Structure formats: structure tokens, C-alpha cells
Amino acid sequence: MDQTYMKKKPILPLLMSMALPMIISMCVNSLYNIVDSIFVAKISEDAMTALSLVYPVQNLVTSISVGFGVGINAMIAMYLGSGNEERAGAAATQGTLLNGIHGVLLNVLGLLFMPAFLRMFTSDPELIDLGLRYSTIVLCFSIVITIGISFEKIFQAVGKMMVTMISLLCGCVLNIILDPVLIFGIGPFPEMGIEGAALATGIGQLSTLVIYLVVYFRKPINVKLSFRYLKPEAELCLRLYSIGIPATLNMALPSVLISALNGMFAVYSQTYVVVLGIYYKLQTFLYLTANGVVQGMRPLISYNYGAGELTRVRKIYKISLTIIAAMMVVGVIICFAVPEMLMKMFTSNPDTIRIGVTALRIICIGFIASAVSVTSAGAFEALGKGIQSFMISFLRYVAVILPAAFILSRTFGADSIWNAFWIAEFVTAAAAWLLYRNILKPRKGTEGEEVLTEKSE
Numbered sequence: 226m227d228q229t230y231m232k233k234k235p236i237l238p239l240l241m242s243m244a245l246p247m248i249i250s251m252c253v254n255s256l257y258n259i260v261d262s263i264f265v266a267k268i269s270e271d272a273m274t275a276l277s278l279v280y281p282v283q284n285l286v287t288s289i290s291v292g293f294g295v296g297i298n299a300m301i302a303m304y305l306g307s308g309n310e311e312r313a314g315a316a317a318t319q320g321t322l323l324n325g326i327h328g329v330l331l332n333v334l335g336l337l338f339m340p341a342f343l344r345m346f347t348s349d350p351e352l353i354d355l356g357l358r359y360s361t362i363v364l365c366f367s368i369v370i371t372i373g374i375s376f377e378k379i380f381q382a383v384g385k386m387m388v389t390m391i392s393l394l395c396g397c398v399l400n401i402i403l404d405p406v407l408i409f410g411i412g413p414f415p416e417m418g419i420e421g422a423a424l425a426t427g428i429g430q431l432s433t434l435v436i437y438l439v440v441y442f443r444k445p446i447n448v449k450l451s452f453r454y455l456k457p458e459a460e461l462c463l464r465l466y467s468i469g470i471p472a473t474l475n476m477a478l479p480s481v482l483i484s485a486l487n488g489m490f491a492v493y494s495q496t497y498v499v500v501l502g503i504y505y506k507l508q509t510f511l512y513l514t515a516n517g518v519v520q521g522m523r524p525l526i527s528y529n530y531g532a533g534e535l536t537r538v539r540k541i542y543k544i545s546l547t548i549i550a551a552m553m554v555v556g557v558i559i560c561f562a563v564p565e566m567l568m569k570m571f572t573s574n575p576d577t578i579r580i581g582v583t584a585l586r587i588i589c590i591g592f593i594a595s596a597v598s599v600t601s602a603g604a605f606e607a608l609g610k611g612i613q614s615f616m617i618s619f620l621r622y623v624a625v626i627l628p629a630a631f632i633l634s635r636t637f638g639a640d641s642i643w644n645a646f647w648i649a650e651f652v653t654a655a656a657a658w659l660l661y662r663n664i665l666k667p668r669k670g671t672e673g674e675e676v677l678t679e680k681s682e
Contacts, residue, residue, distance in 0.1 A: 232529050232534045239525065243520075244520070247518075251520075253397045261426070263571060270499060270572065271349075274499055275356040277502025278346050278347065282335060282480070287370060289473050290371040290375075293327060295472035296466065297317060297375060301382035306530065317454075318455060324371040327371050336364055347495075358420050359422065373434035380440075381520060397429060468609055472606050497642075499577055503572070516599075526538050550593060554593060557592050557593060560589035560592075587646070601614075630645035
């Protein structure tokens with residue numbers, strides 16, 4: 226399969242052809258997250274609170290899978306850009322094997338530690354019971370998630386975005402259909418309550434993996450998974466983890482943030498925990514859509530970097546940043562215009578709606594600034610600059626927002642915590658831009674050719 230189009234086609238149409246399928250699939254995935262929460266909220270507000278408490282662990286499983294998948298994606302694209310399909314196949318095979326092992330470990334450890342994790346945030350036995358009933362089923366699909374995401378990143382690395390779009394769409398649509406059927410017991414199906422929501426999620430994820438496998442075996446791609454690559458290679462594994470670990474930490478940091486904020490809010494009222502959970506469901510629609518652009522951008526940057534097309538790398542970054550910033554503008558407008566309508570999708574409690582309206586209008590102040598952080602983190606991952614990418618996410622989710630939230634809550638009360646979000650976004654955007662200027666700024670080599678600044682990690 227000829228992939229030279231990645232360094233020859235005009236950037237904007239090429240980026241959109243890569244990103245649009247992912248944007249569509251991320252939109253549907255975001256819609257699923259929202260619909261899932263709406264159905265669970267109809268069980269009870271306690272069920273919605275339980276989902277909010279379990280979310281960090283659920284997000285951790287996905288984060289590890291996607292983070293390591295970013296390493297697989299970047300290595301495959303770089304090898305293809307340099308014309309080495311053999312090494313690309315080795316990266317895909319060993320990366321998928323390692324991610325499968327991650328899935329088994331996450332399943333076992335998650336089931337062992339979930340009771341203690343829930344008791345960190347609540348002593349209510351009903352909330353703990355709901356959380357355990359949901360998480361036990363969800364965690365059993367961990368290996369399905371890790372293997373499925375590995376195939377997603379392999380297909381993305383070779384430019385097969387339509388395959389990933391169709392697979393993700395089918396899984397999300399099946400989730401949406403099964404949610405009310407299994408939660409409320411429609412037709413011949415029993416009423417399963419919160420367990421039904423968990424099972425619908427798992428079945429949707431399994432269907433996505435099945436589609437990947439069918440497509441891979443029926444329409445082979447130029448990156449081959451093979452038994453001859455199964456023997457681990459220390460250097461290759463090190464390169465996969467050098468990108469995958471920082472990317473995983475990037476993805477996992479929101480879980481740390483949510484858990485810490487849940488602890489701060491629980492001192493005041495469980496209503497704040499519910500609002501935080503609702504916000505994170507709503508913001509997935511915006512940030513997962515932006516992530517669709519990043520997923521389209523990432524293999525293009527990796528491929529062109531491997532091919533030595535350095536000017537093109539910077540242009541891809543700038544165009545991606547412009548598109549993501551435009552998305553964030555839309556998010557700001559919606560949160561300012563109709564915050565009450567957004568909250569009423571999840572709750573009818575007047576106090577929850579009131580607090581949620583205030584939260585959305587304050588938090589969205591930082592959306593546009595976050596475009597710089599989101600784009601830069603994805604670009605650095607594509608370049609193999611995992612440490613720089615992690616630095617951005619660490620600032621955004623831990624180093625700035627948590628101290629700011631703590632100080633604000635102790636000084637002005639719980640409602641002031643929401644200001645920590647936009648403060649963190651502006652500080653992180655400034656830091657991300659400085660890193661961008663330092664790493665992606667053009668330099669002249671010894672023979673006058675353009676090079677990227679290389680910093681050791």
C-alpha cells in the first residue's frame with residue numbers, strides 16, 4: 226500500500242480526511258457517554274453518584290490502553306515513514322501483546338482494590354454496593370478494551386481511519402440501543418439496573434474488537450502481526466514504553482484530578498460530586514471531538530517526521546491547533562448560552578442544577594486556552610517527545626489545578642473550586658507554547674537544511 230500521500234497531499238484536506246472519521250466516531254462516543262449517564266440517572270441520583278465515583282478507575286483502564294496505543298501508533302508511523310515495514314510489523318505485534326498483558330493486570334488489580342477505593346470517598350453502603358455492581362462487570366472487559374485499542378491505533382497508523390470510525394460507531398450505537406433494554410428490562414430482557422448499563426458498555430466494546438479482527442483478516446494491511454515478532458526486543462519495547470508511559474500518564478491524570486476533587490467536594494456535599502461527574506460527561510463531547518483531530522494529526526506528524534519533512538510537521542501542527550481552537554469557541558458559546566438545559570438532561574434536583582450552571586459558566590472560560598495544550602501534547606507524542614507531552618498534562622491536571630482548588634476552597638468555599646479549571650488552562654497553555662517554541666522552532670543544520678531542535682529526554 227503506497228502511503229507517500231501522507232507527505233505529498235495538501236495538508237488541510239489530508240488532515241480532514243484523517244481526522245473527520247475520528248471526529249465523527251468521537252462525537253458518537255461522547256453521545257454514548259452522555260446517553261449512558263442519562264439512563265443511569267433515571268435509576269436514581271445515587272446510581273449517578275456511584276458512576277461518578279467509579280469513573281476514575283474506568284478512565285484509568287482506558288488511559289493505559291490508549292496511552293500505550295499512542296506508542297504503538299507513533300512507532301508504526303515513524304517506521305513506515307522511513308520505509309521499514311518489517312519494523313512496523315514488529316512494533317504492532319509486540320505492542321498488541323504487551324497491551325493485552327496490561328488488560329489482564331488491570332482486570333485483576335481493579336477487582337481487588339475497588340472496594341477500598343470506593344470507601345475512600347463514601348461510607349454510604351448503598352453507594353458502595355452500586356459502585357461495586359457496576360465496576361465488577363466493566364472491569365471484566367479490560368482485556369477487550371486493551372486489545373481493541375491496540376488495533377485501533379494500528380489502523381490509524383496506516384491511515385485506515387474509516388475502519389476505526391465504523392468499528393467505534395458500531396460499538397457505540399450498540400451501547401446506546403442496549404442501555405435502556407438491559408437497564409429497564411425491555412421485551413424479553415430482564416431488568417438489570419446499573420449492571421445492565423455496565424453489560425451494555427462491555428458488549429459494545431467487544432463488538433468493536435470483533436469488527437477490527439474481521440477487517441484485519443479479510444482485508445490485510447501492510448503492517449503484519451506475526452508470531453515471528455512475538456519474542457520481545459528490549460530496544461523496541463523501551464521505545465514503545467518511552468512514548469506509551471508518558472502518554473498513559475497524560476490520559477490517567479484526569480482520574481487523579483477527579484478523585485482528588487471528589488475528596489475536596491465530599492467535605493461539603495455529595496451534590497458537588499454529582500455536578501463534577503456531570504461536567505466530565507459533558508466535556509467528553511468537546512474534548513473527545515478535539516481528540517479526533519489529534520488522532521488524525523498524530524500519524525501525519527509521525528510519518529512526516531520519519532520522512533524528514535520538517536516544515537510540513539509544523540504546518541500540520543498549526544492547522545490542527547486552529548481547528549481545535551474553533552471547536553473550543555463553540556463549547557464556550559454552548560456553556561454560556563444553555564447551561565441549565567445541559568444540567569437538566571441528568572437531574573431535576575434544583576440545587577444540583579443551580580451549582581451545575583455556575584460550574585459550567587466558570588469552567589468554560591478556559592476552553593479556548595486548552596486548545597494549545599491539547600494540540601501540543603498530541604504533537605509531542607507523535608514526535609516521540611513523551612516527557613514534554615507529560616509535562617503539559619501534569620501541569621494541567623495536577624501541578625496547577627489541585628493547589629489552586631485547595632486554596633480557593635479553603636478561602637472562599639466549594640463554589641470557588643471551579644475557578645481552578647480556567648486558571649490551570651491558561652497557565653498550561655503558556656507553558657505548552659514555550660515548549661512548542663523550543664522544540665518545534667526551525668533551526669538550520671550544518672549544510673543549511675532545516676532541522677528540528679532535539680532535546681534529550
